[in-house]
Amino acid sequence: MSTELERLAARLREFARARDWERFHTPKNLAMALSGEAGELVAEFQWLTPEESLDLDPATLARVRSELGDVTAYLVRLADVLGVDLVEAANARLDVNDRRYDPELYRGSARKAPPLDP
Amino acid sequence: MSTELERLAARLREFARARDWERFHTPKNLAMALSGEAGELVAEFQWLTPEESLDLDPATLARVRSELGDVTAYLVRLADVLGVDLVEAANARLDVNDRRYDPELYRGSARKAPPLDP
Amino acid sequence: MSTELERLAARLREFARARDWERFHTPKNLAMALSGEAGELVAEFQWLTPEESLDLDPATLARVRSELGDVTAYLVRLADVLGVDLVEAANARLDVNDRRYDPELYRGSARKAPPLDP
Amino acid sequence: MSTELERLAARLREFARARDWERFHTPKNLAMALSGEAGELVAEFQWLTPEESLDLDPATLARVRSELGDVTAYLVRLADVLGVDLVEAANARLDVNDRRYDPELYRGSARKAPPLDP
Numbered sequence: 275m276s277t278e279l280e281r282l283a284a285r286l287r288e289f290a291r292a293r294d295w296e297r298f299h300t301p302k303n304l305a306m307a308l309s310g311e312a313g314e315l316v317a318e319f320q321w322l323t324p325e326e327s328l329d330l331d332p333a334t335l336a337r338v339r340s341e342l343g344d345v346t347a348y349l350v351r352l353a354d355v356l357g358v359d360l361v362e363a364a365n366a367r368l369d370v371n372d373r374r375y376d377p378e379l380y381r382g383s384a385r386k387a388p389p390l391d392p
Numbered sequence: 393m394s395t396e397l398e399r400l401a402a403r404l405r406e407f408a409r410a411r412d413w414e415r416f417h418t419p420k421n422l423a424m425a426l427s428g429e430a431g432e433l434v435a436e437f438q439w440l441t442p443e444e445s446l447d448l449d450p451a452t453l454a455r456v457r458s459e460l461g462d463v464t465a466y467l468v469r470l471a472d473v474l475g476v477d478l479v480e481a482a483n484a485r486l487d488v489n490d491r492r493y494d495p496e497l498y499r500g501s502a503r504k505a506p507p508l509d510p
Numbered sequence: 511m512s513t514e515l516e517r518l519a520a521r522l523r524e525f526a527r528a529r530d531w532e533r534f535h536t537p538k539n540l541a542m543a544l545s546g547e548a549g550e551l552v553a554e555f556q557w558l559t560p561e562e563s564l565d566l567d568p569a570t571l572a573r574v575r576s577e578l579g580d581v582t583a584y585l586v587r588l589a590d591v592l593g594v595d596l597v598e599a600a601n602a603r604l605d606v607n608d609r610r611y612d613p614e615l616y617r618g619s620a621r622k623a624p625p626l627d628p
Numbered sequence: 629m630s631t632e633l634e635r636l637a638a639r640l641r642e643f644a645r646a647r648d649w650e651r652f653h654t655p656k657n658l659a660m661a662l663s664g665e666a667g668e669l670v671a672e673f674q675w676l677t678p679e680e681s682l683d684l685d686p687a688t689l690a691r692v693r694s695e696l697g698d699v700t701a702y703l704v705r706l707a708d709v710l711g712v713d714l715v716e717a718a719n720a721r722l723d724v725n726d727r728r729y730d731p732e733l734y735r736g737s738a739r740k741a742p743p744l745d746p
Contacts (some may be wrong), residue, residue, distance in 0.1 A: 305434045306674040358462070364461045424552050538681035544699070583718045
């Protein structure tokens with residue numbers, strides 16, 4: 275039984291295959307596309323206060339949702355081409371950060387912890 | 393029954409709550425964090441040829457996997473704060489692109505289609 | 511008599527030439543490098559409030575200054591490879607925005623103006 | 629006698645003042661705007677080969693020139709708000725990289741040097 279991310283990856287694979295776009299979908303190019311979409315996402319929030327960003331009007335939220343969809347699509351496609359499991363990769367990072375950021379030591383503080391390994 | 397993304401979102405929610413970091417996790421700030429991680433990802437590929445990016449050495453692949461994990465974590469956290477379903481949002485974008493990019497018309501071509509709606 | 515940006519471009523050209531790095535410095539690759547550095551810059555501000563970002567402590571300001579230097583170096587190098595005059599390009603954009611954003615109409619407002627004309 | 633960057637900074641300062649936009653122009657917000665424009669720039673190159681990016685058609689070059697103008701405008705505005713001299717900051721980075729990247733040792737190689745300081 276496949277997960278929702280596997281089904282999305284399969285749809286993206288077929289989307290590229292149907293248009294003969296696989297040769298454009300190198301990791302280098304897909305990382306650029308992801309970065310471009312992340313730039314469009316950040317632009318939606320650039321003049322808002324942090325408080326305003328928590329309470330978006332419907333038109334802005336619709337645009338943000340579109341940008342989140344684009345970022346997700348390129349991220350899932352890039353991971354598929356590289357053979358990386360995104361949820362495993364995120365959990366591995368959280369395992370590291372659970373150890374780096376002791377809840378008592380970093381309570382309410384945004385300062386960066388030193389890296390764990392030399 | 394929850395999906396793998398819902399479980400990841402729940403872990404991230406608890407990670408922020410345990411450190412009293414919810415007030416840092418506004419959509420504005422999380423979009424910045426996502427954009428910063430996308431920048432680190434793109435930097436891994438900047439001097440590689442597209443062909444080289446398809447055949448990463450193990451050390452580079454491990455770093456890329458970490459960056460993909462970071463991007464995924466911030467993306468899932470941002471979507472959770474905004475109440476957006478990432479897979480639905482990506483599928484909605486693919487529905488649009490299926491109509492914009494006719495497979496016959498755009499076969500092997502990377503040129504951009506005009507937007508569907510005015 | 512050359513300007514300060516021309517002198518910086520000449521130094522970057524010689525830096526690349528001395529290391530036989532010209533073949534890495536394609537516009538595609540330099541745009542990626544610029545984007546990666548912009549990501550590092552944005553990361554410096556991600557957990558700060560807008561107010562805090564106006565009053566950086568000396569250590570943060572030093573890191574921000576380094577990131578600004580990296581962004582400037584890649585931007586000037588990219589423009590040099592493409593034969594674009596950055597100050598002329600910025601002034602051309604300001605000419606457009608002077609017409610798009612009427613000072614009376616947009617006073618104190620961050621909403622986006624519609625594009626002028628195709 | 630002022631330099632071309634100082635004149636551009638002065639024009640941007642007046643542009644913001646005339647619209648009462650200074651309060652939007654915090655370093656946090658301007659770094660986001662810069663990052664968004666860098667994303668638009670990278671998107672212009674995402675499906676091109678490195679070779680194609682060296683030989684842009686006139687329409688693409690015109691769009692790239694606009695994006696470079698936008699990046700320059702936000703970079704100069706951000707540096708002005710922070711009181712940073714961009715050319716000095718770039719030269720300081722080049723001084724560091726001149727020492728990090730020995731021309732003989734790194735000839736023709738894109739591998740990253742270890743940082744100079746611990």
